[in-house]
Amino acid sequence: xxxIVMKFGGxxxxxxxxxxxxxxxxxxxxxxxxxxxxxxAAMGSMAKELAKMARDLSDNASKRELDALFSTTSHLTSTxxxxxxxxxxxxxxxxxxxxxGIQTDDMYSNARIDEIDASRIEKHFTQGEIVIVxxxxxxxxxxxxxxxxxxxxxxxxxxxxxxxxxxxxxIYTNVDGVYTADPNHVAGAxxxxxxxxxxxxxxxxxxxxxxxxxxxxxxxxxxxxxxxRSSEIDTVGTLLKEEVEMEKNLIVRxxxxxxxxxxxxxxxxxxxxxxxxxxxTILAENRINVDIIVQAIIDGLKPTVSFTILKEEFAxxxxxxxxSKLSLxxxxxxxxxxxxxxxxxxxxxxxxxxxxxxxxxxxxxxxxLVKMVSTSEIKVSVVVPQDEMIxxxxxxxxxxxxxxxxxx
Amino acid sequence: xxxIVMKFGGxxxxxxxxxxxxxxxxxxxxxxxxxxxxxxAAMGSMAKELAKMARDLSDNASKRELDALFSTTSHLTSTxxxxxxxxxxxxxxxxxxxxxGIQTDDMYSNARIDEIDASRIEKHFTQGEIVIVxxxxxxxxxxxxxxxxxxxxxxxxxxxxxxxxxxxxxIYTNVDGVYTADPNHVAGAxxxxxxxxxxxxxxxxxxxxxxxxxxxxxxxxxxxxxxxRSSEIDTVGTLLKEEVEMEKNLIVRxxxxxxxxxxxxxxxxxxxxxxxxxxxTILAENRINVDIIVQAIIDGLKPTVSFTILKEEFAxxxxxxxxSKLSLxxxxxxxxxxxxxxxxxxxxxxxxxxxxxxxxxxxxxxxxLVKMVSTSEIKVSVVVPQDEMIxxxxxxxxxxxxxxxxxx
Numbered sequence: 001x002x003x004i005v006m007k008f009g010g011x012x013x014x015x016x017x018x019x020x021x022x023x024x025x026x027x028x029x030x031x032x033x034x035x036x037x038x039x040x041a042a043m044g045s046m047a048k049e050l051a052k053m054a055r056d057l058s059d060n061a062s063k064r065e066l067d068a069l070f071s072t073t074s075h076l077t078s079t080x081x082x083x084x085x086x087x088x089x090x091x092x093x094x095x096x097x098x099x100x101g102i103q104t105d106d107m108y109s110n111a112r113i114d115e116i117d118a119s120r121i122e123k124h125f126t127q128g129e130i131v132i133v134x135x136x137x138x139x140x141x142x143x144x145x146x147x148x149x150x151x152x153x154x155x156x157x158x159x160x161x162x163x164x165x166x167x168x169x170x171i172y173t174n175v176d177g178v179y180t181a182d183p184n185h186v187a188g189a190x191x192x193x194x195x196x197x198x199x200x201x202x203x204x205x206x207x208x209x210x211x212x213x214x215x216x217x218x219x220x221x222x223x224x225x226x227x228x229r230s231s232e233i234d235t236v237g238t239l240l241k242e243e244v245e246m247e248k249n250l251i252v253r254x255x256x257x258x259x260x261x262x263x264x265x266x267x268x269x270x271x272x273x274x275x276x277x278x279x280x281t282i283l284a285e286n287r288i289n290v291d292i293i294v295q296a297i298i299d300g301l302k303p304t305v306s307f308t309i310l311k312e313e314f315a316x317x318x319x320x321x322x323x324s325k326l327s328l329x330x331x332x333x334x335x336x337x338x339x340x341x342x343x344x345x346x347x348x349x350x351x352x353x354x355x356x357x358x359x360x361x362x363x364x365x366x367x368x369l370v371k372m373v374s375t376s377e378i379k380v381s382v383v384v385p386q387d388e389m390i391x392x393x394x395x396x397x398x399x400x401x402x403x404x405x406x407x408x
Numbered sequence: 409x410x411x412i413v414m415k416f417g418g419x420x421x422x423x424x425x426x427x428x429x430x431x432x433x434x435x436x437x438x439x440x441x442x443x444x445x446x447x448x449a450a451m452g453s454m455a456k457e458l459a460k461m462a463r464d465l466s467d468n469a470s471k472r473e474l475d476a477l478f479s480t481t482s483h484l485t486s487t488x489x490x491x492x493x494x495x496x497x498x499x500x501x502x503x504x505x506x507x508x509g510i511q512t513d514d515m516y517s518n519a520r521i522d523e524i525d526a527s528r529i530e531k532h533f534t535q536g537e538i539v540i541v542x543x544x545x546x547x548x549x550x551x552x553x554x555x556x557x558x559x560x561x562x563x564x565x566x567x568x569x570x571x572x573x574x575x576x577x578x579i580y581t582n583v584d585g586v587y588t589a590d591p592n593h594v595a596g597a598x599x600x601x602x603x604x605x606x607x608x609x610x611x612x613x614x615x616x617x618x619x620x621x622x623x624x625x626x627x628x629x630x631x632x633x634x635x636x637r638s639s640e641i642d643t644v645g646t647l648l649k650e651e652v653e654m655e656k657n658l659i660v661r662x663x664x665x666x667x668x669x670x671x672x673x674x675x676x677x678x679x680x681x682x683x684x685x686x687x688x689t690i691l692a693e694n695r696i697n698v699d700i701i702v703q704a705i706i707d708g709l710k711p712t713v714s715f716t717i718l719k720e721e722f723a724x725x726x727x728x729x730x731x732s733k734l735s736l737x738x739x740x741x742x743x744x745x746x747x748x749x750x751x752x753x754x755x756x757x758x759x760x761x762x763x764x765x766x767x768x769x770x771x772x773x774x775x776x777l778v779k780m781v782s783t784s785e786i787k788v789s790v791v792v793p794q795d796e797m798i799x800x801x802x803x804x805x806x807x808x809x810x811x812x813x814x815x816x
Contacts, residue, residue: 016464053488056424058495065494068502069487072480079477080461086473087466094476098506099551120551143507143528 001125003166004034007135007157010044011174012231013077016084021231023084025172026130030090034167035125037160038081039135041153042073063108067137067147071097074134074153081132091129095120097145100131102138102156104146110287111146112214113138113155116163133160151212158215162222169219169226170237171211176230177238178203178210180402181255185390188403192253193236194244202345202379203256216240244347251355252400253346257393259386260311261291261339263372266321266330267304276305279321279328286320288313291341292374292381302331306372308341308383339371340389343381344396356380362399368392409533411574412442415543415565418452419582420639421485424492429639431492433580434538438498442575443533445568446489447543449561450481471516475555479505479545482561486542499537503528505545505553510564512546512554518695519554520622521546521563524571541568559620566623570630577627577634578645583618584638585646586611588810589663593798596811600661601644602652610753610787611664624648652755659763660808661754665801667794668719669699669747671780674729674738675712684713687729687736694728696721699749700782700789710739714780716749716791747779748797751789752804758785770807776800 006029008022022038029036050069054061078094085092097104101117124131135153140146148155154171161169176191178200183189195203197220204213210228219226219240229237266279276295283290293307309317314335321333349355356373359380363370368391372383384392397403414437416430430446437444458477462469486502493500505512509525532539543561548554556563562579569577584599586608591597603611605628612621618636627634627648637645674687684703691698699716717725722743729741757763764781767788771778776799780791792800805811 016461019465050484053424054491057427057488057491060495061491062494065487065490065500065502068504069484069491072484072487075483076458076477076480079473079480080465082473083462083465083469083477086470087468092473094473096476096553099553145504145507 001033001035003037003125003161003164004029005037005039005157005161005164005166005169006172007039007041007154007169008172008231009041009153009174010047012172013040013043013081014045016080018231019077019080019084022081022172023088025231026081026085027088027090030130036130037121037157037164037166038130038132039153039157039160040074040077040081040132041135042070043077046076047073064144067108067111068145070147071134071137071145074136078132078134085130085132091127092132093124093129094132094134096134097137097156098139098143100133100160102159104138104140106140106142106144106146107287108146110149111138111140112148113159116159118160118163121160121164148214149212151209151215154212154215155218158218158222158224158226161224162218166224169224171226171228172231173210173228174231175210175228176233176235177228178254180253181393181397182257186255186394186397188397190403192238194239194241195253196244196347197240197242198378199244199253199345199347200240202343202376203254211240251346251348251352252344252396252402253348255342255344255393255397255400255402257340257342257389259340259389261308261341261383261386262311262314263306263308263336263339263383264317264321265304265306265334265336267302267332268329269302269331279305279324279330282320282324282328283317286316288317288320292372292383294372294374308339308372311337338386339383340386341381341383342389342392342396343379344400345379347378349379350377358399359396362395363392366391366395368395409441409443411445411533411569411572412437413445413447413565413569413572413574413577414580415447415449415561415577416580416639417449417561417582418455420580421448421451421489422453424488426639427485427488427492430489430580431496433639434489434493435496435498438538444538445529445565445572445574446538446540447561447565447568448482448485448489448540449543450478451485454484455481472552475516475519475545476553478555479542479553482542482544486540489540493538493540499535500540501532501537502540502542504542505564506547506551508539508541508568510546510567512548512556514548514550514552514554515695516554518557519546519548520556521567524567526568526571529568529572556622557620559617559623562620562623563626566626566630566632566634569632570626574632577632579619579634579636580639581618581636582639583636584641584643585636586618586662588661589801589805590665594663594802594805596805598810600646602647602649603661604652604755605648605650606786607652607661607753607755608648610751610784611662619648659754659756659760660752660804660810661756663750663752663801663805663808663810665748665750665797667748667797669716669749669791669794670719670722671714671716671744671747671791672725672729673712673714673742673744675710675740676737677710677739687713687732687738690728690732690736691725694724696725696728700780700791702780702782716747716780719745746794747791748794749789749791750797750800750804751787752808753787755786757787764788766807767804770803771800774799774803776803
């Protein structure tokens with residue numbers, strides 16, 4: 001039987017009415033003849049409540065305990081969806097991460113899936129049951145509960161789909177698809193019919209909250225079709241796949257932005273390549289996500305390296321740098337807050353030179369200061385003052401004619 | 409190193425302030441040199457919230473899913489206690505039922521512990537950690553999460569203590585010990601310094617909410633000393649052990665009562681011993697707790713059997729009887745609600761005849777109708793109209809001079 005994996009986010013699980021709606025959507029797929037896995041995220045309000053309780057108790061709670069604590073929330077929603085399905089007369093069974101066979105490494109709060117033993121899910125399928133899996137969690141080799149980072153339920157869904165060789169993954173979320181820019185802040189933003197894994201990966205990495213980058217990576221790796229769709233309204237979503245038609249030859253397909261970026265700059269008395277490698281190794285080992293890196297080696301000046309991180313990881317990053325100051329051999333570190341990143345993305349960019357130049361020119365004309373730049377084959381990102389973020393996004397959306405991206 | 413198990417109920421875990429208090433008590437024992445296991449129950453408000461959500465979704469949720477759902481609550485409190493301990497600078501680790509090695513049968517919502525593999529707890533002890541175990545939960549052989557019945561966290565605590573050969577179990581609760589009767593409703597009720605397992609077992613079975621009967625049975629079986637003490641105020645509690653001194657030669661040591669008792673009566677056209685055994689077997693198989701059983705075989709009358717159950721199990725019991733009517737061969741069933749059970753307990757009763765007679769006589773003088781009677785070696789229970797319950801308890805407390813039970 002063909003299999004489908006459906007993932008529902010916190011907003012789609014916010015109340016018993018929402019949960020009944022989730023059950024109805026799962027039943028519709030079951031009735032279409034699929035074996036169905038539903039992956040649930042945390043109920044938003046409950047996760048916040050637990051975070052507050054933990055914070056009230058300690059600013060320094062161990063990540064192991066926080067993972068164990070937060071794992072209860074998606075566990076809880078998975079059981080509620082099972083109950084709602086049973087009420088409708090369908091056989092359903094909820095599984096925690098460990099029950100679903102999800103084995104991870106031991107990086108608490110940011111664990112990665114090492115392996116999935118899907119035999120239990122398969123067994124429930126043979127019994128005709130709809131299987132609900134608590135998202136964003138697994139266990140490590142020492143049988144400790146681990147959770148994935150933000151958006152981890154999508155990672156669960158796509159990893160399970162890959163293991164089950166599922167037909168596709170439907171990501172039910174609070175947006176009805178992927179847009180050329182955030183329609184709440186950019187006038188004329190258009191919904192895309194299709195988007196490539198690579199474009200989506202850039203979008204995700206650039207702070208679009210729709211899909212976690214790791215989930216996109218996984219989908220690309222296993223070539224799992226993913227549909228981003230609304231849990232609220234019944235419209236066609238955006239299909240995520242390997243290659244998309246380059247309709248209208250638009251070079252830039254989306255504008256993304258991300259606030260609360262912090263720039264850290266580390267300076268050395270003398271140039272030492274080895275210590276730079278060491279620094280990013282140590283940051284990576286502590287699972288601090290470094291984004292844009294700019295190294296400046298200018299004759300007559302002390303060498304510096306700047307990189308951006310997200311606000312959430314600032315305290316951790318400072319601690320790591322402090323702890324490793326001697327071994328890393330840097331002489332000073334400073335930081336700048338109140339920054340944001342604005343990016344343009346498009347698979348067509350690689351074969352169209354001058355896109356970055358056009359972007360910088362428009363920003364200059366708008367009087368927006370560019371503080372850092374980073375480019376890849378299919379995107380250009382700039383770091384700008386946070387106050388200018390929305391204005392920059394609108395200007396770029398206009399510059400690259402994205403309001404004409406009428407795909408649907 | 410000597411080991412101690414401390415159990416905290418929902419009221420003791422109701423807020424972050426309460427949880428900090430739990431941590432302080434655990435630290436005090438750790439500082440006394442004990443290896444400490446803390447067993448947590450559910451946070452009361454959260455369990456109620458979850459129950460409401462489940463009820464909103466279905467009146468007929470599967471017990472498997474309800475168990476999975478409710479297991480999240482004590483799991484959650486266990487992590488919060490660990491976080492509070494870490495904040496105080498102590499190494500602590502929370503474990504779910506399955507992580508703590510608690511293997512049960514598959515009777516959801518009323519599971520029994522088959523076995524405990526305490527190796528993981530022991531391992532954490534060798535690392536100097538305080539271990540917090542989520543109470544009232546385990547897993548069955550198919551790795552489904554199970555929960556125990558009401559008060560199951562005490563069962564967890566005592567079973568773990570037995571396995572670890574712990575020095576004792578401290579049950580921190582919302583009362584400061586075991587009284588001769590409920591001090592809220594019986595004037596002159598006195599706190600007992602000690603009580604025997606057998607007396608406590610009767611008290612528990614009679615509806616005293618202090619300790620679950622299964623927990624007492626376990627404590628007796630493994631001869632684990634248990635102290636019932638207050639989580640709020642720092643006073644001496646009541647020690648539960650095998651033999652207690654019979655100070656002042658009091659025959660009756662306590663009066664207990666339980667409301668919301670329902671009497672079910674089943675009648676047969678002809679006497680058939682076999683079908684009676686069948687009936688209580690079927691009820692037991694469905695984990696319906698039958699309490700007092702009275703069989704009336706009177707010449708010329710149809711044979712009947714009456715038994716009491718608790719209100720919570722009424723719907724289940726009716727369903728079982730209905731489903732099994734043909735095979736059980738009874739001709740009618742009726743029931744009476746609005747009843748209560750009042751009991752007197754005392755180890756000295758066995759060697760003092762006439763205690764029951766004195767009880768009945770006092771109730772007759774009070775004009776309280778006795779509807780059913782049940783006796784054991786160390787207790788006499790009567791079923792009376794619920795309206796008369798408190799008055800009966802006070803009269804019996806007075807009749808047996810329990811206000812003179814000044815043990816402390």
